Amino acid sequence: MTQRMTDEEYxxxxxxxxxxxxxxxxxxxxxxxxxxIWFDLDGDILIFTTGESTVKARNMxxxxxxxxxxxxxxxxxxxxxxxxxxxxxxxxxxLLYWAKRLGGRYMGPHRAEEYGRRNAVKGELLVRVTPQxxxxxxxxxx
Amino acid sequence: MTQRMTDEEYxxxxxxxxxxxxxxxxxxxxxxxxxxIWFDLDGDILIFTTGESTVKARNMxxxxxxxxxxxxxxxxxxxxxxxxxxxxxxxxxxLLYWAKRLGGRYMGPHRAEEYGRRNAVKGELLVRVTPQxxxxxxxxxx
Numbered sequence: 001m002t003q004r005m006t007d008e009e010y011x012x013x014x015x016x017x018x019x020x021x022x023x024x025x026x027x028x029x030x031x032x033x034x035x036x037i038w039f040d041l042d043g044d045i046l047i048f049t050t051g052e053s054t055v056k057a058r059n060m061x062x063x064x065x066x067x068x069x070x071x072x073x074x075x076x077x078x079x080x081x082x083x084x085x086x087x088x089x090x091x092x093x094x095l096l097y098w099a100k101r102l103g104g105r106y107m108g109p110h111r112a113e114e115y116g117r118r119n120a121v122k123g124e125l126l127v128r129v130t131p132q133x134x135x136x137x138x139x140x141x142x
Numbered sequence: 143m144t145q146r147m148t149d150e151e152y153x154x155x156x157x158x159x160x161x162x163x164x165x166x167x168x169x170x171x172x173x174x175x176x177x178x179i180w181f182d183l184d185g186d187i188l189i190f191t192t193g194e195s196t197v198k199a200r201n202m203x204x205x206x207x208x209x210x211x212x213x214x215x216x217x218x219x220x221x222x223x224x225x226x227x228x229x230x231x232x233x234x235x236x237l238l239y240w241a242k243r244l245g246g247r248y249m250g251p252h253r254a255e256e257y258g259r260r261n262a263v264k265g266e267l268l269v270r271v272t273p274q275x276x277x278x279x280x281x282x283x284x
Contacts (some may be wrong), residue, residue: 010197022166022176022213024166031209031225032168032175032207032209033166034211065172067175067176069176069178077162077248078261106217
């Protein structure tokens with residue numbers, strides 16, 4: 001039976017396995033846009049990086065309201081939805097730190113440095129999403 | 143190196159493994175909304191079901207423009223983005239057929255009947271998304 005995750009289960013679901021998140025933003029013409037991202041948490045703040053010329057970056061600069069879904073692809077299909085507001089910063093002093101953390105989290109610790117340097121480049125933005133609403137469900141198909 | 147999938151790889155990626163899709167729609171106030179769904183293909187048309195009172199159903203009835211992401215959660219992080227238009231039908235004669243197919247695809251053939259009957263109920267809509275644009279990438283992190 002579908003149940004809410006506890007706070008502890010929520011953090012464990014987001015952090016213990018490096019799942020991608022799907023980020024939704026809205027285009028200038030009102031259509032929704034989605035893209036998969038690598039993310040990490042800084043306390044409750046969700047962190048990721050993106051190039052300044054990407055569709056998602058341009059959408060968030062126009063309208064910072066975003067939604068994210070992190071889900072388990074197999075039964076019993078746990079999932080988390082996060083609605084929040086994105087703050088984008090260029091030339092952020094923490095960009096390399098987070099790019100390395102994300103590289104290590106998704107590609108393995110031995111590749112953190114390589115992926116950090118690959119992604120912490122000119123034009124790459126650091127994005128911080130402050131959640132306004134969170135839904136976290138487990139055992140959807142049970 | 144990131145590459146486009148061939149048409150054959152695209153269909154194989156969507157169908158050979160029963161991954162969830164993340165559906166993005168837009169709320170009345172302009173915020174994006176996301177939800178994980180079970181889907182199948184009917185030719186090029188993407189099929190799923192949803193309750194008529196869900197946020198996503200209400201959003202699609204207001205504005206049928208949707209985006210979907212189906213992605214691989216692990217390296218090398220293949221993913222498919224589909225932008226299209228959703229058509230929703232109530233009391234669709236094919237609802238039970240698709241609900242069973244979806245149940246079998248995601249829960250295993252032995253549970254198709256059970257999940258089909260559970261989901262093909264009054265108030266459940268059949269949704270058909272006609273893709274207008276498709277992006278299919280493989281080997282993102284290589």
